[in-house]
Amino acid sequence: MSSNYSATLMSKIDDFQFPFCDDINKYDKITKIGQGTFGEVFKARHRQTNKLVALKKVLMDNEKEGFPITALREIRILQLLKNENVVNLIEICRTKANSANQCKATFYLVFDFCEHDLAGLLSNVNVKFSAGEIKKIMQQLLNGLFFIHENKILHRDMKAANILITKNGVLKLADFGLARAFSQPKKDQPNRYTNRVVTLWYRPPELLLGERNYTSAVDMWGAGCIMAELWTRTPIMQGSSEQTQLTYIVQLCGSISTKVWPGVEKLDLYPKLNLPKDQKRKVRPRLAMYIKDALALDLVDKLLTLNPADRIDADNALNHDFFWTDPMPCDLANTLSTIDRSMFEFLAQKNRRQHMQQPQHGHQQRPQQPHQNNDGQYQDRVF
Amino acid sequence: MAVSVSGPAVEGVQAPVKKQRIRQIVLNLENCILTEDKLNNTPSMQDGLDREVETDLRFIGCEFIQTAGILLKLPQVAMATGQVLYQRFYYSKSFVGHNFEIVAMACVVLASKIEEAPRRVRDVLNVFHHMEQLRRKKTPEPLILDQHYMTLKNQVIKAERRVLKELGFCVHVKHPHKMIVTLLQTILLSENNDRLVQIAWNYMNDSLRSDVFVRHPPETIACACISLAARMLQIPLPTNPNWYEVFRISEGEIEDVAFRIFSLYARPEVDVDRVDKIVKDLRAKQQEEKRLKALGTLAKTVTIADEKVAETTVVPLNKILDSNTTALYGPVKKVSGVETKGERDRYKDEDRHRDKDRSRDRTGEKSREREKSRDQGRDRSRERARERSQDRSKDYRRRSSSSEDRSSRKKRKRRSRDRSRSVSLDRRRKHRHRRSRSRPRNTSRVY
Numbered sequence: 001m002s003s004n005y006s007a008t009l010m011s012k013i014d015d016f017q018f019p020f021c022d023d024i025n026k027y028d029k030i031t032k033i034g035q036g037t038f039g040e041v042f043k044a045r046h047r048q049t050n051k052l053v054a055l056k057k058v059l060m061d062n063e064k065e066g067f068p069i070t071a072l073r074e075i076r077i078l079q080l081l082k083n084e085n086v087v088n089l090i091e092i093c094r095t096k097a098n099s100a101n102q103c104k105a106t107f108y109l110v111f112d113f114c115e116h117d118l119a120g121l122l123s124n125v126n127v128k129f130s131a132g133e134i135k136k137i138m139q140q141l142l143n144g145l146f147f148i149h150e151n152k153i154l155h156r157d158m159k160a161a162n163i164l165i166t167k168n169g170v171l172k173l174a175d176f177g178l179a180r181a182f183s184q185p186k187k188d189q190p191n192r193y194t195n196r197v198v199t200l201w202y203r204p205p206e207l208l209l210g211e212r213n214y215t216s217a218v219d220m221w222g223a224g225c226i227m228a229e230l231w232t233r234t235p236i237m238q239g240s241s242e243q244t245q246l247t248y249i250v251q252l253c254g255s256i257s258t259k260v261w262p263g264v265e266k267l268d269l270y271p272k273l274n275l276p277k278d279q280k281r282k283v284r285p286r287l288a289m290y291i292k293d294a295l296a297l298d299l300v301d302k303l304l305t306l307n308p309a310d311r312i313d314a315d316n317a318l319n320h321d322f323f324w325t326d327p328m329p330c331d332l333a334n335t336l337s338t339i340d341r342s343m344f345e346f347l348a349q350k351n352r353r354q355h356m357q358q359p360q361h362g363h364q365q366r367p368q369q370p371h372q373n374n375d376g377q378y379q380d381r382v383f
Numbered sequence: 384m385a386v387s388v389s390g391p392a393v394e395g396v397q398a399p400v401k402k403q404r405i406r407q408i409v410l411n412l413e414n415c416i417l418t419e420d421k422l423n424n425t426p427s428m429q430d431g432l433d434r435e436v437e438t439d440l441r442f443i444g445c446e447f448i449q450t451a452g453i454l455l456k457l458p459q460v461a462m463a464t465g466q467v468l469y470q471r472f473y474y475s476k477s478f479v480g481h482n483f484e485i486v487a488m489a490c491v492v493l494a495s496k497i498e499e500a501p502r503r504v505r506d507v508l509n510v511f512h513h514m515e516q517l518r519r520k521k522t523p524e525p526l527i528l529d530q531h532y533m534t535l536k537n538q539v540i541k542a543e544r545r546v547l548k549e550l551g552f553c554v555h556v557k558h559p560h561k562m563i564v565t566l567l568q569t570i571l572l573s574e575n576n577d578r579l580v581q582i583a584w585n586y587m588n589d590s591l592r593s594d595v596f597v598r599h600p601p602e603t604i605a606c607a608c609i610s611l612a613a614r615m616l617q618i619p620l621p622t623n624p625n626w627y628e629v630f631r632i633s634e635g636e637i638e639d640v641a642f643r644i645f646s647l648y649a650r651p652e653v654d655v656d657r658v659d660k661i662v663k664d665l666r667a668k669q670q671e672e673k674r675l676k677a678l679g680t681l682a683k684t685v686t687i688a689d690e691k692v693a694e695t696t697v698v699p700l701n702k703i704l705d706s707n708t709t710a711l712y713g714p715v716k717k718v719s720g721v722e723t724k725g726e727r728d729r730y731k732d733e734d735r736h737r738d739k740d741r742s743r744d745r746t747g748e749k750s751r752e753r754e755k756s757r758d759q760g761r762d763r764s765r766e767r768a769r770e771r772s773q774d775r776s777k778d779y780r781r782r783s784s785s786s787e788d789r790s791s792r793k794k795r796k797r798r799s800r801d802r803s804r805s806v807s808l809d810r811r812r813k814h815r816h817r818r819s820r821s822r823p824r825n826t827s828r829v830y
Contacts, residue, residue: 021548065504066489066540067547069496075552076497092552105544181499 024093024108027053033344043113052113053090057106074176075109077153085144087164087174088112114164114172116336118226120344122160122233127339131293132330134230135322138299139329140171141223146314148173149216154182156197158222160229169332185213198222200245201235205256206308208246210268217308220317224303231290246275253306254281261307295322415471415553417597426477430669436661439653440478444469444487445592447514451491454510455502459588460558465494466591467556468546474597475549479665481542484511485535489542497554504536518655556596559587559605566605570626582612586644593643603632607640 027044034041039057046053058071078089090110118137121127129137141163148155156178164172178197185191190213197218198207204221206214228236237252239245250256255277256264264270283301291297299322302312312320323329427437445466452462469490473481488507495502512526526532547554563583567576586608590596595604606627613620620626627637 021551065501066492066543067496069501072493072496072554076555079552079555094548105548107547 021092021094021107024055024095024106027055027093027110029055054111054113055093056109056111058109060106070177071107073180077176077179077181078109081148081151081153081176083144083147085140085171085173086147087114087172111174112172114174115167116165116339117161117174117344118163118165118171119160121165121339122229124339127335129230129332129335130327130330132327133332133335134296135327136169136329136332137165137171137230138223138227139318139323141173141226142314142317144171144173145216145219145223146318148179149219149314152181152183153179154193154216155179155219155222157199158219158226159199159202160226160235163226165332165336167333167336169336182216185215200242201225201238203245204308205246205249205253205306206267208242208249209256209264209270209273211308215308216313217311220303220311220313221308223314223317224300227296227303228287228291228300231287231296236287243273246273249306250276250279252281252283252286253304255279256306264307293322295320295325298322415550415597416600417474421474422594422598425474427473427479430477430479431665432478432662436658437473437478438650439658440483440662441470441473441594442592442647442650443653443655443658444473444483447484447487447511448491448494449588449591450514451487451507451510454513455491455495455506457491457495457500457502458498460560461491461494461498461500463558463560463588463591464497464554464556465490467596468494468550468554470591470594470597472546472549476545478662479669481545482538483662485538485542486546487511488539489546492539493543493546493554504539508532508535508539557601559601559608560584562601562605563587563609566609570609570620579609579612579616579618582615583608586611589647590640590644593647595640595643598643599636599640602630603636604640606630606632607637607644610637611641611644 026047028047030043030045032040033043033054039059042055042057044053044055045051058068060068075089075092078087082088088111090112093108093110094105095108096105145155153176155173155176157175162173162175164174166172180193182193183191192212193214195207195210195212195214198204202222202225204214204218207218225236237245237248239248246256254260256270256275258265283304284297287297287300291300299312299317299320302320303317305311425437427440428434448465448469449462452459452465465487469487472486472490473483488504488511491507492502492504495507509526513523516523564580567580567583583605587604590604590608595607599607610620610627625634
């Protein structure tokens with residue numbers, strides 16, 4: 001309770017100027033490590049303490065309506081969410097307004113710096129995770145999801161590139177640029193959220209079918225895709241459009257019908273899309289060649305459930321036997337200590353483009369962000 | 384709120400520290416509670432504004448936000464947030480420096496976003512315009528989309544950013560509404576207290592116009608509102624011990640909140656124009672002072688310079704005044720991103736000329752494409768614009784040399800060549816001119 005502030009403390013902060021935004025100059029930009037939908041991300045160092053941070057720039061050039069609501073949401077959500085498995089927002093800095101930038105200050109979100117992201121790690125053939133390490137990654141991922149869902153926040157952009165891992169092996173969910181608070185859908189008053197969220201390859205079937213009254217299950221589908229990716233090392237369903245993405249899903253998870261998913265007929269796009277009929281569910285046989293662990297297969301199967309109401313939630317997933325049988329989850333620090341430089345997808349792509357020596361199979365260009373304008377300059381983001 | 388003090392300030396064991404340094408800001412969601420010193424010595428008072436006038440300005444600003452919120456069909460929680468933000472902001476900035484109406488509009492825009500019920504800036508401007516006309520007892524007319532509107536909109540957007548900056552993005556407000564309901568359910572344990580809840584809420588919404596939200600945590604305000612409402616309805620609440628003591632709230636605090644709410648009702652109606660005039664006068668005075676001060680230093684330097692040049696130049700006073708005013712207030716500034724129609728047409732003409740000329744060029748095709756993409760992508764990122772303008776300047780260099788080649792080879796076409804060259808020279812000059820203003824053009828967003 002805020003009334004607990006003692007009088008002595010209050011007197012100490014008497015000469016404190018109202019909470020402010022520091023100038024960005026207290027950080028020294030080192031390099032650009034990513035490009036997001038609403039800004040660029042830089043690696044930077046605190047000039048005095050030498051602490052490494054990540055700076056995420058808030059782009060405001062195209063804003064006719066003032067400060068972007070998405071940025072505002074991200075800031076407020078990150079202020080609320082303080083957890084080991086959620087990226088930590090340190091503060092917000094700004095540039096001074098001067099004539100060079102038309103008297104417009106730019107704002108930066110300052111995060112703790114994380115050395116790697118999952119997409120970058122998985123695209124590096126030299127990084128090999130043991131079964132215990134994979135369990136640790138998934139456990140932390142689900143733990144983070146459990147925490148944000150518990151706080152009534154939807155992430156809405158689950159993908160490997162948004163999963164950061166520090167050099168000590170702590171996993172952090174990042175990029176809350178699409179996140180928002182949600183309420184349990186009520187019968188008489190359905191929620192009307194936008195369904196144009198989540199990167200296409202990780203987008204769950206209900207969003208592809210036009211659902212607007214969705215729940216935290218949208219993030220669990222993404223978690224399932226990421227979990228499979230830990231073994232396959234490449235995104236499992238790489239559709240190029242909504243239609244092909246749904247086709248891939250049907251080919252993997254079986255046909256979408258009212259039998260497996262009661263109520264699907266009410267979704268807007270269900271009657272309009274032509275989907276393969278009478279497909280059998282092949283999650284287990286198709287992934288068995290990558291995933292030898294039967295319990296792991298079972299969990300992936302439960303995460304990639306078509307019907308969002310039947311899909312396993314973060315709490316139950318954490319209680320799954322997969323995490324409680326040998327080999328138990330173990331620390332990632334050892335494996336990560338063998339990597340000497342940051343693994344970011346953004347940087348990995350750059351390297352790939354430069355060398356082109358061994359083109360990675362199956363790595364097409366990353367699909368376009370759902371809500372981005374078609375300006376043809378898409379680059380994936382790290383955060 | 385939001386402050387963690389590290390180092391000597393907290394330990395306090397070391398030799399008395401005169402000036403504490405705040406090392407770290409912690410972002411959190413608690414409400415801001417200000418110290419007595421901050422409350423009694425506000426930035427507006429430092430600018431010489433009377434305390435009463437400041438209270439008036441706070442009152443009408445909040446009233447505007449509330450009324451506008453109703454007209455915009457915002458949820459009450461958004462209005463409440465907007466009012467708290469407005470109050471907080473003016474403990475950091477002065478009413479003299481920042482027009483209260485524009486800040487009020489910015490607070491409405493911002494609060495609507497915070498509470499997930501976004502309204503367009505344009506709608507907010509319209510509503511405030513409507514309210515002003517009603518206040519002046521005029522028949523409401525729609526706001527005209529003109530230069531004035533553009534300026535106003537930009538001012539509001541800037542003010543929104545300033546509010547965010549000044550509050551360090553701690554824009555979350557914990558409202559006592561919900562607390563009132565749950566508290567009443569626990570104390571009274573009876574179902575039928577709708578009336579009591581409503582009256583308590585009414586007191587709470589009124590309290591937004593006072594400074595209780597920066598003086599007390601929301602729990603105290605909730606308790607005070609309940610006790611006021613219960614008193615009005617003559618409903619007894621547990622007194623031995625006092626029910627609010629569960630929350631470690633003292634009777635004094637409750638009374639303080641109650642006193643502040645009631646003193647709102649004792650205030651005479653605010654004369655907006657009078658208050659506005661006071662602020663404007665102060666602002667003018669302040670600017671005048673600044674100007675005189677700057678003039679003083681300038682005059683000094685001028686006299687020194689004069690001595691050095693041995694009385695050869697005499698600077699007329701009015702000239703000093705002129706140069707000084709421009710230095711102080713800047714040249715008459717065009718609002719960023721706004722172009723008049725005439726200007727735009729002129730640019731179009733220029734474009735056409737260039738295109739015509741380009742077709743003769745070998746790289747004409749390419750450059751025209753670039754040109755086209757430039758026209759389409761006015762609102763694209765600034766960097767790309769810069770890149771492009773660099774490209775363009777390369778292009779020009781190439782072309783000018785090629786036109787010289789042509790001139791040596793083909794004498795017969797001298798006349799046409801001359802024309803083209805003069806055009807290109809002319810264009811180059813214009814181009815330079817354009818580059819200097821290419822930035823505002825490319826970020827322009829209002830058409």
